[in-house]
Amino acid sequence: MDDLEQLAEQFEPHRARLRAMAYRMLGSLSETDDAVQETWLRLSGTDAKSVENLGGWLTTVLGRVCLNLLRSRNTRQEQPFGLHMPDPLVSSVEGSDPEQESLLADSIGLALLIVLDTLTPAQRLAFVLHDLFSVPFDEIAEVVDTSPAAARQLASRARRLVEQDSQIPDADPVRQREAVDAFFAASRHGDFAALVAVLDPDVVLRSDGGPARPAATTVLRGASTVAGQAVTYQQLAPFVRPALVNGTAGAVIVPRKQAVSVMAFTVRNGKIVAIDVLADPTRLDQLPLAF
Numbered sequence: 001m002d003d004l005e006q007l008a009e010q011f012e013p014h015r016a017r018l019r020a021m022a023y024r025m026l027g028s029l030s031e032t033d034d035a036v037q038e039t040w041l042r043l044s045g046t047d048a049k050s051v052e053n054l055g056g057w058l059t060t061v062l063g064r065v066c067l068n069l070l071r072s073r074n075t076r077q078e079q080p081f082g083l084h085m086p087d088p089l090v091s092s093v094e095g096s097d098p099e100q101e102s103l104l105a106d107s108i109g110l111a112l113l114i115v116l117d118t119l120t121p122a123q124r125l126a127f128v129l130h131d132l133f134s135v136p137f138d139e140i141a142e143v144v145d146t147s148p149a150a151a152r153q154l155a156s157r158a159r160r161l162v163e164q165d166s167q168i169p170d171a172d173p174v175r176q177r178e179a180v181d182a183f184f185a186a187s188r189h190g191d192f193a194a195l196v197a198v199l200d201p202d203v204v205l206r207s208d209g210g211p212a213r214p215a216a217t218t219v220l221r222g223a224s225t226v227a228g229q230a231v232t233y234q235q236l237a238p239f240v241r242p243a244l245v246n247g248t249a250g251a252v253i254v255p256r257k258q259a260v261s262v263m264a265f266t267v268r269n270g271k272i273v274a275i276d277v278l279a280d281p282t283r284l285d286q287l288p289l290a291f
Contacts, residue, residue, distance in 0.1 A: 027086030236253050
């Protein structure tokens with residue numbers, strides 16, 4: 001076994017954790033894979049014998065790669081069409097495949113990823129690394145080129161924003177699915193009252209149609225408004241395929257063997273508090289959807 005093969009063997013046990021970190025920092029499956037690959041390339045070009053703590057070294061390098069990607073994304077202003085939905089992880093209701101399971105170790109919901117998109121790159125890194133992966137602040141400070149005290153402040157500000165804007169979903173998957181099934185049953189029958197009954201009064205529906213479908217990019221708030229929109233989905237009801245979206249109850253809408261949207265639901269206390277929809281045909285084509 002040559003040195004590169006030996007190094008690859010040392011890297012491989014860290015891959016799943018690095019992918020999980022990168023996905024939470026970037027919300028993009030393609031960028032996640034790019035960031036992990038770049039981290040491996042930097043390791044392969046380094047004298048690994050001088051690295052005392054390989055896990056810490058890889059976390060630092062990955063963090064810097066992700067920070068550069070986030071800053072570059074902001075500089076290029078890549079969101080000219082409004083709301084941009086993070087890439088969802090979609091699997092059958094029986095469970096996700098092993099590769100997705102590594103990304104969903106803590107069942108991070110799509111709604112939380114949307115909130116993370118509102119943070120500055122440094123805030124997002126500090127929050128993800130510390131609050132989700134327990135990385136010490138002195139290591140985070142090295143990634144964002146600041147002091148440990150400043151890194152702690154970044155995470156604290158991010159935490160306040162996350163707690164203010166996100167909802168903790170019901171942990172019971174059965175309760176989640178009951179609410180989602182009730183939503184689609186009411187939609188199927190055009191039952192406005194039943195729709196309002198399953199929605200939280202302050203529910204928010206976010207939809208990203210991408211550049212190809214700008215009219216499908218919208219944010220709606222309130223049970224009556226969202227219910228009014230859902231009634232128009234009545235014609236799509238026969239094409240609903242139950243799914244897990246980022247580990248929680250969701251659905252893929254598949255008419256004529258072609259997915260037209262992925263819907264993620266956040267259910268709290270038996271009521272739907274958020275519906276997040278990816279309806280961008282280009283991005284849907286790139287997702288591994290077995291429906």
